[in-house]
Amino acid sequence: MHCLDLFFRASGLKVNLHKSKAQYSKRVSERRKEVLSGVSNIRFYNDLGKYLGINIGHARTSRKTAQEVIEKISRKLSSWKGCLLNKFLWKGQATGKGLPLVRWEVAITPKRAGGLGIRDTSCANMALLGKLVWDCLNNSEKLWVQVLKHKYFKNQSGMNENSRNFSSATWKNIVSAYEHLKEGLH
Template sequence: MESLHISFQNVVLEGLFKGVLVNSSLNLSHLFYADDVIFMGQWSESNINTIIQALDCFHKASGLRMNLHKSKIMGIVVDVEIVVRAANKMGCSSLKTPFSYLCIKVGGSMSRKDSWNDIVDNLRSRLSKWKMKTLSIGGRLTLIKSVLGSTPIYYMSMFKVPSQILKCLEDIRRKFFHGVDTKENKMSWVKWGRVLASKEKGGLGILSFFALNRALLLKWVWRFRNNKDTLWSRFISAMYGNIGRIEKPSKVGDNSAWLSIVYEFHKLQNLDIDLLSFMEKRVGNGVDTAFWEDQWLRVDAGC
């Protein structure tokens, strides 16, 4: 992979491959992750020929050959017939949106409920493997904390979950905790909100999906503020601007999802204690979070 990176970097610098010009200082041409590579550029015959030649040079230099049967090519606002002809020329298949990459959906609208059906069904399928009525309430509580609470974390760390989906996921956990089948509707003797409360407030300390989703998303905003020189931070700045100049988005969709998250984080700075400044003081100076000392901190969020 290192040989391919060096070879393709030289090809880009020599101007043989034209990437995507985001702004005057940022030009995206290729990304590498583990043993995966993504080429991004203008749709042209010369770019396609350049990729074919770069892969051939990589094969001759390293003795390794790319598996084109697992490779795909996709065109943005390009006729399907043109994409198919390019795929046949390269010996790979064509790709359409939405698709999955690293188990994450790309190109779909995650603000729609239908996009979360797989996650909801996956959570329900786990319940079918356990005889919940034969488990004690302590056993069900352990499974909720260790398994059911961690199943949707991967998606929650990337997308803002619709409120109806959060309610559905919490309803699944609530019925499992009370030993009720997901298709049944029975009265609960304890409010689920009381169960989600901390043990100090009389609850069982189960983490709320709403709080979990917001916390995981705010992690990216914090990294955006503290890693401004990274490629993804520069890309976000070029596409959506900086946090300091944020305004409330007019609509929520794929193109404004990040903007909506940043806006919500921006509102947190109205707290009596500036959360962002606190995090920057503790970690911005190179302090490893693993060596933090436990301490009490009173935050009045007005709730």
């Protein structure tokens, strides 16, 4: 409650405890649950439900979990899709099937070099992951870097040694980017 009070004083925003929900971690004892419920006046649930149409549960989000959101977005974009980019690259078929009118290499080539200037998403993703790799290696004062190092660097010195099966998808992607980019990191 002290932390919530500090938040209120710092931001000017007040937390509505009647609308608030909280969830316990698996390892919290029954006694501690009772104490936290009594002190905070916040209701605790096993499932937090949805916020802005997205499940905000404690479990790791998978493709299956996100499928509902993907379908919702697809429905909203279906009318747009058939008219714009699809028509240009795929002969106007809303399903995205058909013979491509332009090779992907031409589509991602910059306009000044005779291409269409469409951003190559795999390169953009690698660049963004490269920024995370750089932070992991050089910005240990950042909280998220400290958390990842505490979780994955225990008794180990390098990123490439940490691609364990139980690692998060985010960490696996950071390690994969490190493997691709390590020769060019200076």
